[in-house]
Amino acid sequence: MAEVRLSHIVKGYGTQLAVNDLSLTVNDGEFVALVGPSGCGKTTTLNLTAGLIELTGGEIHIGDRNVTDLDPKDRDIAMVFQNYALYPNKSVYKNLAFPLQMRRTPKADIDRKIREAARLLDIEHLLERRPRELSGGQQQRVALGRALVRDPKVFLMDEPLSNLDAKLRVQMRAELKRFHHDLSATIIYVTHDQLEAVTMADRMAVMHGGLLQQYDTPERVFEAPVNVFVAGFVGSPAMNLVPAQVTEGGAALESPQGWRCTLSPENARKARAASSRDVVLGARHSTITLSPTPLPGGIEGRVYTLEPTGDITFVHVRLGNDTLVISTPPATRFAPNAPVWLGVDQTKLHLFDAATGMALRAA
Amino acid sequence: MKRRDPWRIGGAVFLAGLTIFALLPMAWMLITSLKTQFAALQYPPQWLPKNPTLEQYSLLLSPGNPVGQEFLRYLFNSLWVSFASTVLGVVVAVPAAYAFSRFRFPGRNLLFYSVLLRNMFPAVVFLMPLFIMMRWLGLVNTQASLILTYLTFGLPLSIWLLKGFYDNIPVQLEQAARIDGASRFQAFILIVMPLSSPGIIATAIYSFIMAWNEYVYALTFINNAERLTLPVGLQRFFTEYATNWPGLMAASFIMSVPVVALFLVLQKYFVRALTEGAVKS
Ligand SMILES: Nc1ncnc2c1ncn2[C@@H]1O[C@H](COP(=O)(O)OP(=O)(O)O)[C@@H](O)[C@H]1O
Numbered sequence: 001m002a003e004v005r006l007s008h009i010v011k012g013y014g015t016q017l018a019v020n021d022l023s024l025t026v027n028d029g030e031f032v033a034l035v036g037p038s039g040c041g042k043t044t045t046l047n048l049t050a051g052l053i054e055l056t057g058g059e060i061h062i063g064d065r066n067v068t069d070l071d072p073k074d075r076d077i078a079m080v081f082q083n084y085a086l087y088p089n090k091s092v093y094k095n096l097a098f099p100l101q102m103r104r105t106p107k108a109d110i111d112r113k114i115r116e117a118a119r120l121l122d123i124e125h126l127l128e129r130r131p132r133e134l135s136g137g138q139q140q141r142v143a144l145g146r147a148l149v150r151d152p153k154v155f156l157m158d159e160p161l162s163n164l165d166a167k168l169r170v171q172m173r174a175e176l177k178r179f180h181h182d183l184s185a186t187i188i189y190v191t192h193d194q195l196e197a198v199t200m201a202d203r204m205a206v207m208h209g210g211l212l213q214q215y216d217t218p219e220r221v222f223e224a225p226v227n228v229f230v231a232g233f234v235g236s237p238a239m240n241l242v243p244a245q246v247t248e249g250g251a252a253l254e255s256p257q258g259w260r261c262t263l264s265p266e267n268a269r270k271a272r273a274a275s276s277r278d279v280v281l282g283a284r285h286s287t288i289t290l291s292p293t294p295l296p297g298g299i300e301g302r303v304y305t306l307e308p309t310g311d312i313t314f315v316h317v318r319l320g321n322d323t324l325v326i327s328t329p330p331a332t333r334f335a336p337n338a339p340v341w342l343g344v345d346q347t348k349l350h351l352f353d354a355a356t357g358m359a360l361r362a363a
Numbered sequence: 364m365k366r367r368d369p370w371r372i373g374g375a376v377f378l379a380g381l382t383i384f385a386l387l388p389m390a391w392m393l394i395t396s397l398k399t400q401f402a403a404l405q406y407p408p409q410w411l412p413k414n415p416t417l418e419q420y421s422l423l424l425s426p427g428n429p430v431g432q433e434f435l436r437y438l439f440n441s442l443w444v445s446f447a448s449t450v451l452g453v454v455v456a457v458p459a460a461y462a463f464s465r466f467r468f469p470g471r472n473l474l475f476y477s478v479l480l481r482n483m484f485p486a487v488v489f490l491m492p493l494f495i496m497m498r499w500l501g502l503v504n505t506q507a508s509l510i511l512t513y514l515t516f517g518l519p520l521s522i523w524l525l526k527g528f529y530d531n532i533p534v535q536l537e538q539a540a541r542i543d544g545a546s547r548f549q550a551f552i553l554i555v556m557p558l559s560s561p562g563i564i565a566t567a568i569y570s571f572i573m574a575w576n577e578y579v580y581a582l583t584f585i586n587n588a589e590r591l592t593l594p595v596g597l598q599r600f601f602t603e604y605a606t607n608w609p610g611l612m613a614a615s616f617i618m619s620v621p622v623v624a625l626f627l628v629l630q631k632y633f634v635r636a637l638t639e640g641a642v643k644s
Pocket residue numbers: 013017018036037038039040041042043044045
């Protein structure tokens with residue numbers, strides 16, 4: 001296993017930059033998730049790391065080697081593809097044998113390693129089958145097996161679970177995590193599903209429009225998103241983001257929709273750091289309390305609709321033209337169109353500069 | 364399908380008629396080739412030969428006599444020309460189709476459609492231009508001129524068909540192979556080629572039959588009797604041995620054997636090539 005260092009990597013297609021000056025280091029044995037919406041450059045980043053496409057600029061190191069100009073076969077990496085990319089005309093056994101044969105492993109070793117990997121992944125009974133005779137989950141395991149038979153330095157995975165049904169996906173998530181733990185493998189894992197990234201990764205790199213937005217542990221990304229994009233992308237349901245204006249002196253926020261919210265001294269300091277009066281207020285569904293009766297300092301809104309999920313009920317509340325989603329215990333009942341009062345937890349509140357989208361920090 | 368659909372019945376009758384129309388001359392050819400010369404000229408004709416004989420076949424296929432020598436030379440010439448244009452066709456079509464499918468390069472679409480354009484004109488349109496070009500190249504009266512010509516006939520379809528195959532093979536298969544330790548070339552040879560083999564076989568057989576049957580160009584480009592291919596050579600038989608109907612029919616029958624045999628294989632691969640693609644998506 002080894003660390004992976006991407007330094008200022010750039011990939012351009014024509015005038016468009018699919019990956020724009022991205023730098024990040026994946027530590028030895030670390031599980032890093034590259035996450036972002038479709039088209040943000042995740043696959044391109046992974047393919048650049050693998051050497052499948054050529055860099056427009058920047059350097060890539062794996063371990064202490066500069067692999068920038070090396071072929072994929074010389075980088076000592078393994079990859080798991082979204083569509084598994086199993087060789088359709090070879091049996092499972094031959095699929096697993098292929099990477100070993102290409103590296104001129106002695107026949108006896110090949111057989112031993114295949115049996116070992118098959119036992120680990122519980123696919124021993126499938127070795128003589130063709131890929132098309134396997135279920136999605138089994139193909140997934142074979143793809144994983146083909147990656148691990150030859151002890152690569154780094155595992156690259158491109159949305160490996162996205163073709164599985166929901167239940168299997170949850171199960172494979174746990175297995176992949178276990179796999180990472182057992183092998184102390186260095187893994188770069190691409191997904192568009194922030195939940196996969198949050199639940200599996202040691203650190204997550206959030207990308208948007210080819211740019212790296214934030215690279216940190218899931219907890220930090222969740223608690224302290226660096227900008228509006230990350231705030232809205234990570235977490236489900238998404239963080240409530242509403243535009244507002246800082247009052248003179250910065251002690252409160254007011255909205256063109258007619259509500260007003262007094263800020264704590266800490267948040268007031270952040271608000272004063274904004275480049276203009278326009279800010280975006282961010283609050284997660286769980287940090288707002290709802291009351292059917294007027295609250296001191298509370299913001300008045302109107303219930304729009306309810307989404308009971310069993311253990312939590314999500315209440316959609318309209319503040320003028322903005323809609324917020326707020327979680328409540330299922331016991332409290334609200335009727336559509338009834339007035340409600342919102343209490344915001346000031347310690348969990350996020351403020352962003354509306355002009356730059358960046359999180360505001362206390363000056 | 365219990366329902367008496369008039370379209371189905373009509374279709375079956377039409378196909379049966381077509382089959383008879385196609386097979387009757389072949390049957391007559393085979394029957395005549397087994398007759399003696401005397402029996403072949405009888406009127407009314409014998410539907411089945413009373414004394415069937417393989418005499419004509421042994422005459423044509425034994426190198427010991429002048430007739431056999433000449434026939435076998437044409438046969439060999441035809442085999443050589445067809446085989447060479449087939450092999451060259453595959454060697455050119457496979458990488459060309461792969462490039463059209465995988466790489467983005469300036470002029471790619473223009474080039475691809477100009478390849479297909481060749482098939483939109485009847486072949487004779489190119490007879491004179493190609494003849495003049497062959498004269499420039501000093502290839503008139505050589506089999507190379509035919510091989511080159513047949514190549515230009517077979518390639519458009521081969522390239523187009525194979526490109527369809529490569530389009531259907533996910534690029535991730537090659538990427539996986541390259542990560543697994545293969546070079547780009549090895550990934551192509553070891554992973555992609557086997558998946559496109561139905562297409563390669565189908566196009567190869569198609570090119571072979573096309574070259575085997577071609578008449579007009581062979582007649583125009585080659586005058587030397589030593590180098591004639593079978594379709595033209597057969598015509599010489601026709602004038603020289605006009606009275607020997609069984610001999611002519613036996614020669615025709617021998618000539619159609621490879622075509623029929625290859626077509627039987629071809630239809631299986633052709634259907635596969637045109638319907639299935641290489642990988643189910
Ligand atoms: N071969 C290519 N040619 C041109 N543009 C490409 C190519 N591959 C990817 N792109 C563009 O680069 C961007 C990033 O693509 P990709 O890395 O596949 O996104 P993701 O995996 O995050 O969904 C997209 O806008 C895509 O259209």
